[in-house]
Amino acid sequence: MNDMTTFDVEKIRRDFPIFEEKIHGKRLTFLDSGASAQKPQVVLDAVKSAYAETYANVHRGVHYLSQKSTELYEGARETVRAHLNAESLDEVIFTKNTTEAINLVAQSYGLMALKPGDEIILSYLEHHSNIVPWQLIAERMGATVKAVPINQDGEFLMEEFEKLLSEKTKIVAVTHVSNAIGTIVPVKEIIAKAHDKGVPVLIDGSQAVPHMQVDVQDLDADFYVFTGHKLFAPTGIGVLYGKNKWLEQMPPYQGGGDMINRVTFEKTTYATGHSKFEAGTPPIVQAIGLGTAINYVNEIGFDKIGAHEQSLLAYATEEIRKLNNVRIIGDAPHKAAIVSFTMDGIHPHDIGTIIDQAGVAVRVGHHCAQPLMDFYDVPSTVRASFAMYNNRDDVDALVDAMQMVQRFFA
Amino acid sequence: MNDMTTFDVEKIRRDFPIFEEKIHGKRLTFLDSGASAQKPQVVLDAVKSAYAETYANVHRGVHYLSQKSTELYEGARETVRAHLNAESLDEVIFTKNTTEAINLVAQSYGLMALKPGDEIILSYLEHHSNIVPWQLIAERMGATVKAVPINQDGEFLMEEFEKLLSEKTKIVAVTHVSNAIGTIVPVKEIIAKAHDKGVPVLIDGSQAVPHMQVDVQDLDADFYVFTGHKLFAPTGIGVLYGKNKWLEQMPPYQGGGDMINRVTFEKTTYATGHSKFEAGTPPIVQAIGLGTAINYVNEIGFDKIGAHEQSLLAYATEEIRKLNNVRIIGDAPHKAAIVSFTMDGIHPHDIGTIIDQAGVAVRVGHHCAQPLMDFYDVPSTVRASFAMYNNRDDVDALVDAMQMVQRFFA
Amino acid sequence: MMDDLKSLYQEVILDHSKSPRNFGKIEPHTTEGHGDNPLCGDQVTLYVNVDDAGIITDISFEGKGCAISTASTSLLTQLVKGKSKGEATELFGQFQDMVTSSPEDTNRSEAPDELKVLAGVKQFPMRVKCATLSWHALKAALENKAALATSE
Amino acid sequence: MMDDLKSLYQEVILDHSKSPRNFGKIEPHTTEGHGDNPLCGDQVTLYVNVDDAGIITDISFEGKGCAISTASTSLLTQLVKGKSKGEATELFGQFQDMVTSSPEDTNRSEAPDELKVLAGVKQFPMRVKCATLSWHALKAALENKAALATSE
């Protein structure tokens, strides 16, 4: 895929129409891709064409449009399969987002596997979407949720994990990259340790897939989930990868059209493969858009994207540290391009509002990671999250705007 | 909204770019809107603009794009609220599709309300998406699913319904319009009868909203669900209307971001209102597209759309009856513009394949309504389903193509 | 347009679909296999006699289906009668390859001519399931699985 | 750009946010109310003394918040001290109207001038919750609800 030319961030920026917009009359400095990423023109074109030229419902139709639509939808599944290096198409399930994917596993695997007294292991780095679904199923089945602590730098404590792992552990669910502070978690090692005890592992890849190449077979992940909208794809689409050996045993999650084999009021039998978990009309066009987005990033290449982002991260960290009274939260040696910080005496919400007037978009708040905020004893932080289309001007604009905030509150 | 000019179907057709496509070199005769409807240009434009001009994640951001995106997303909620005449915005929940909306109610209301021996009443007219979710929760709670029978014309048997209603009944879930044969079900009367016994009612409006104006307060529906893609809106978006008095009592369905009040590993508290049921990043742009689609149909006006479709239905029924060896399935006096039929000695699948070569798109199969197919003792039918953009040429093309089929198999 | 259709619905196909061979239920039979096409609701049941040497001595079918599925089943019964289980499985493989391979590869298909009349189904991806349904049912019967076969 | 910001962060607001009045916990107190802003994780607790005649004789607050929320809470405590429960509720209504009404209506707002300094928040819809959080907490306290108030 990956051509031999060097990474050209300005060319990439031109692929994203949003950068033509002015914000309060200013250049857009978009540092909120961790919440959701912008969309390249090719994705918009794919969405448009799927509606305007080949649209119909998938799977059941024998007519031309239905056939085309099905080919595109199933083609997107193959794109995802190849991208994650999943063994088979049956292991790739389209969902609405990461949150639905985790709820699906929690409810379906949980219903099958959990007994009173069993334990689910998470970590302090998790997004609420990888906490609350487990709390809900744990409560229902009489199981308990345990969380692996972290150190001050925001690193996952492997020894503590090993102490928590026991015969009671029925599943481990951890994030690949922390959305709030950027820590890259050593998931391959976690999976190996869990497998030593026969415990399956779900990896929340929401913040990993936009920044790095993921190989589910290499990781040996039992479940790997991510959300399309952070990967430059449309909203309304997510992916659950699951090993066949689990999916085959798991009961259906939602009931409805397309997930059945035969329905009678007396007895209903279910489809096999990914169909069992895709009830109802799926997000057809959103899946097609996701396939297009994946092809787009692969053409650029994750080696280049990663290198670019790491150099931005280093520059941003250096520049932000120069500001007075700033505390960077999370300083793990392996980090994705996310910088979270607080400023003495100035609340993140006020910072967010003020720098927005300079066209700088960051996220302020708890980032759906309240346990992590509690750990650092802050209610919220300012988070600048970078994507492949960010450049050094974005860092400079952020730092300038922060200086303006300091003058404002001086 | 509704202007005073007469209904101009050719003008409407020009609003839908798909009609510029040629199918196997032929004019597209799209009679599969019951499976999913085509999209007008305004919806495509709204989708594009939401991505290219104002895109960001909703709710948490204080920056400009997030604010704009939130305004558009919440504006779509208001459009849906007004369209259904729901009392409050908290009663409008965005889902992925109808199927998710029904599963949400089945699991959440079911978990709260069902005890062993309780009963859920459905009908023989239901789509699998309004059967299987109830079977799943019934099995889990030890409850039983009962189905109201129909007569040969495909009408809901009110007396049988009254016989089934009892103190054991905890919920009634029926379709507003049958997707397979078009019967319009007297849901207002059903709701009144159920309410007499204190039983709440869910109405599956998937096939009703594209054809008629729905007023949830007038119907007094407890839950009303529909799917966007059949209402000329994007895929990946659905709506659950629920009365506040139920939603307030119901436990959350999926856990994750945005549906919480405060998360700790010890105890998590939930948001109130629609937020409780919208976990994770919602289908933002799809909701915006749905709002646009609703405004579009309202500008045309459902009185005119209904009149046009009824005249097409009458014409199509008359013309199809003229064909040899044809049996129309479902002959209720109140029908939406759907004609389902079989042909002696020629299987629907073969019909579908052959007429597709003439550019005619119909749906062949069991239409996710196997209990109904079993009732009529057919494995499948040919279904021509009409939308506001169909015209008499579409009917003629269908009938011509059917005659070709007969010659082919003669 | 008529060309693709004519290659799908060849005379042989129309003939077999109108007058299916080996239709009905042989009694007794040593095994049976059921196929269910969840997409259209069609079902087929194969009744099979396999002798101790593993030879399919007799076979018949019941069920409703489209022209493609009925003709395919009818052809199947003619073709596997007298064959060993192994040979039948091999035929299934050749058949599957034929209906899913790219058009250029058709000529290289190893399937016997009796099956090649169904090669046209390849132009109609949504109909491939119709053609393979009974083969899945046969596989289920030969593996003596009580379980249902689906053509997916 | 600075105009909108200046109208949001007026001198009074900055002053109250840096030196909040009535900060701390009065003991004893007859009632308290808690406010939680799920969007940013901010929390505020109001401690209130209401006498038999229904007059708010004393009030204080604790909690962390942004400049807007802290200033709004500080102003609230100053304003409702000495008022009856009914008057406090009325002020809440006026305040809500002011921060959610359309810009043209601001001048017609019935809110006292002490509250009008917060009218600029209306230009920042995502910040309205910050300004109203403590009013919701006050309402919870006066209704003596153990339940948590959220500013949604």
Ligand SMILES: Cc1ncc(COP(=O)(O)O)c(C=O)c1O
């Ligand atoms: C009556 C009815 N109910 C439910 C559904 C399911 O809708 P969806 O597949 O969008 O969830 C459909 C359409 O397929 C339908 O026609």
Ligand SMILES: Cc1ncc(COP(=O)(O)O)c(C=O)c1O
């Ligand atoms: C690490 C992580 N997990 C889960 C999610 C939830 O994703 P979504 O809201 O798309 O379901 C997010 C993003 O919000 C995330 O960053």
